[in-house]
Amino acid sequence: MPGMEDERFTESVIYLCAHSEDGAMGLVVNREIVDLQFSDLMSQFELAGRDDSIRVPPEVVNKKVLIGGPVETNRGFVLHSADYFAADSSLRINEEICLTATIDVLRAMVEGTGPTKSLLMLGYCGWGAGQLEGELKANGWLTVPHSQELLFSTDIDNRYDAALAAIGVSRAQLSSQVGQG
Numbered sequence: 001m002p003g004m005e006d007e008r009f010t011e012s013v014i015y016l017c018a019h020s021e022d023g024a025m026g027l028v029v030n031r032e033i034v035d036l037q038f039s040d041l042m043s044q045f046e047l048a049g050r051d052d053s054i055r056v057p058p059e060v061v062n063k064k065v066l067i068g069g070p071v072e073t074n075r076g077f078v079l080h081s082a083d084y085f086a087a088d089s090s091l092r093i094n095e096e097i098c099l100t101a102t103i104d105v106l107r108a109m110v111e112g113t114g115p116t117k118s119l120l121m122l123g124y125c126g127w128g129a130g131q132l133e134g135e136l137k138a139n140g141w142l143t144v145p146h147s148q149e150l151l152f153s154t155d156i157d158n159r160y161d162a163a164l165a166a167i168g169v170s171r172a173q174l175s176s177q178v179g180q181g
Contacts, residue, residue, distance in 0.1 A: 024127040027068040030159035038063040068121030080115035117152040
């Protein structure tokens with residue numbers, strides 16, 4: 001919401017991955033890290049094969065890296081379609097979406113055996129017990145139904161407006177002033 005005091009979250013779309021009485025964890029899905037692509041990580045983690053016969057799909061090499069949130073910004077996460085699942089390292093969020101935070105998913109992506117749809121990000125958003133509920137009560141966030149199209153098919157720069165449109169709202173209708181009648 002416009003009244004959010006923390007500028008790191010201005011116009012952020014966050015996919016909530018886990019929520020319990022102990023707290024919540026989510027990933028910002030609409031902020032890219034400028035000048036960083038998957039190809040940069042491939043060389044850093046030595047994911048590119050030395051064999052020239054290995055051809056990494058262009059959609060993987062050119063994949064943007066997103067700012068997942070302000071917590072542990074050196075830690076990587078891949079939010080992806082459920083067609084890829086590693087029993088020891090993937091978390092099934094729902095029937096369509098999984099989260100994997102190990103290098104195995106990156107290797108699978110390079111080899112062409114990874115998920116068909118994915119978002120790669122560094123860092124995450126975290127809330128302590130009751131914190132997110134308090135922010136929701138204070139009108140700090142709008143909630144939008146899950147949408148695989150919003151995550152994987154909508155252009156990064158349009159995800160905020162698309163999330164608002166999903167609940168029938170536009171930017172012009174938002175206000176930083178809230179109250180109860």
